[in-house]
Amino acid sequence: SFREEIAKFLTDYTGAAKELNPEHITVMNGCCAVFATLSTVLCDPGDGYLIPAPYYGGINSKTWLYGGIQPVHVPLFSEVTDEESHPFQLTVAKLEAALQRAKKQGIHVRALILINPHNPLGDIYPEQLLKECLEFAHRYGLHVIMDEIYMLSVYGDTTFTSILSLDCLPDPERTHSMWGFSKDFGMSGIRVGVLHTKNPEIQKAVNELVVFHSCPGPVQHILCQLLRDRDWLENVFFPTNKKRLREAQNILVAGLADLGIPVFKSSAGLYVWADFRKFLKSQTFEAEFELWQKILDKKLLISPGKAFYCYEPGWFRLVFSDSLDKIYLGTQRLEQTLQSDTVEPATTNTSSAADALCNPEKDSPAKTSHTSGEDPSQLENILVY
């Protein structure tokens, strides 16, 4: 069956400690549905979930529309403190702080959502941090939802640790993970997402909802055959895919470097996270939007940090999973846009990020709940995948 093939595949490709049990797998029409069902089943409307920001902003609507739950941001910043080794670094102390802030605001936090490999940062959580996060969640009885949708799109040398590979989870009954075909197989239109959970009660409840999120039989049949062709996957598809991703990423990063745009060091995903702060007229999200619009006018679509609930204006996500000529063309257009800028670049500072943290009225998690989990700004129509 499809679930058996998926279990075998994930066992091999996550380096699972033990062979995965097909019974722990639920197939749905995409990870949107996994988020919708999990948020409906794990939480009550109004509950919150911790999520490090920036993050893939689509999670807001996917957990809100049916589940009615709200994000509690764990804001990460580019500035590196003495205890940290890189920008936007997640630490358990930051999770703790966000949880305590949410409690004070009266939000009942039920879960922690982690995206690994990360979207939009493109980095990978070290195994040690992953374990610390799991222990943190266990300490507070939080469910952990691991979004591993970019699991096999690792082009760098960093080792990815899937939650499925961990020998001993602190709280296996509250640890759930998802993966899908969209990204790693370049098949976003195929609509197949997979939930893995060892919790039979949760799975039973999710199964009640799965009738609304079912995956056509013929699609299951074809993907079974794809997964069975292990020789082609192992020797042709994945090596080629990784090679192309690495090449494309290198070219984009080099092109951005030529324009003086620093890029966050990443090793997975189909995008880079780039620092355009020096091109903002002012260090505000309005200026970020203005720059985004100007770049779009030159027919280059990139995603502003605001769409990822980033707390610092000026960061953009650029997708590179395309042919190399498109990437060259993209950097060319970017160059034209930035050079046509007559305004002097402002000095980079993080004051607005500090504002965002200090002024809960302005951009707090609590605010989100009044706006259907969607950002109320003019950016609301920017679709990001």
Add this chain to the structure above:
Amino acid sequence: SFREEIAKFLTDYTGAAKELNPEHITVMNGCCAVFATLSTVLCDPGDGYLIPAPYYGGINSKTWLYGGIQPVHVPLFSEVTDEESHPFQLTVAKLEAALQRAKKQGIHVRALILINPHNPLGDIYPEQLLKECLEFAHRYGLHVIMDEIYMLSVYGDTTFTSILSLDCLPDPERTHSMWGFSKDFGMSGIRVGVLHTKNPEIQKAVNELVVFHSCPGPVQHILCQLLRDRDWLENVFFPTNKKRLREAQNILVAGLADLGIPVFKSSAGLYVWADFRKFLKSQTFEAEFELWQKILDKKLLISPGKAFYCYEPGWFRLVFSDSLDKIYLGTQRLEQTLQSDTVEPATTNTSSAADALCNPEKDSPAKTSHTSGEDPSQLENILVY
């Protein structure tokens, strides 16, 4: 596009007054999803919808699980009164009565759900009755949800009137209909349902949810090609399908007649609605369940009336869309079961149906809301399609 092909197809096959606008069509992964999104969008949790009973029982969970809304039954009975021409006849007076009862119980009724061709009755609403129902709904500001999933599985001579064929709807902004590929093309695993609504606000809201119910691109592509092959559909597929359905239905009805089992006169769908009352030990749903179990023990799976929220025990739905040898085998097994019955058949009466109506504690719509829209009896695990 897929929506354009569907619009053309439905224009032709419903005899639509005007060419259907593809913009009014929303594609989802099955009609389950159409029910889930419409109930979420049109109603608030706790609201009710009128629905003539018996009806396809799956509607309860499909409108409850995400939408949180409850059925308000319009009970129909086999006894034919002086004003009526056939058993289980729907009249506007019955809709009125059910609506008033619900109001007294404090249920906010927001919609009327009609299944046409009907499941499980297999009959077709006459155009005049359809119009009266639409006017009734308009009078009370109710949305109308027309489930036309068996639209093209008409094997009898009765003319089917699609809501889409009506020239002038009393309340077009509150009239919504659905159709899918599952039944009429014998493709239940393909998971494609279609919502038609002219209400842009409703459609916009539904579209927000459609990300959870999307239909894979390759499936859309293949079905486009199927719909375009009008010559084959018109001259081969539909005539053959109708001929086979008619043949199979005739054989099943004849086989049941030999066993002394009357069948409700139907002309559409993949099933007949048959009167097993004389084989019940007593006129109760317990006896109905017992008979169902006994038939199942002989390896024949039919669906008891209770699964359709029928108010009279003793009615069963029998699916005939199978090869003729299976139908012969089925009637044979049925004969063996019924002949092995040592208990004397009880006299048919409708007292228990009257009980069900008079005793709201026992089987009222209000009760349903406490049980997640599912029947609390031992029948809850009987799946019916």
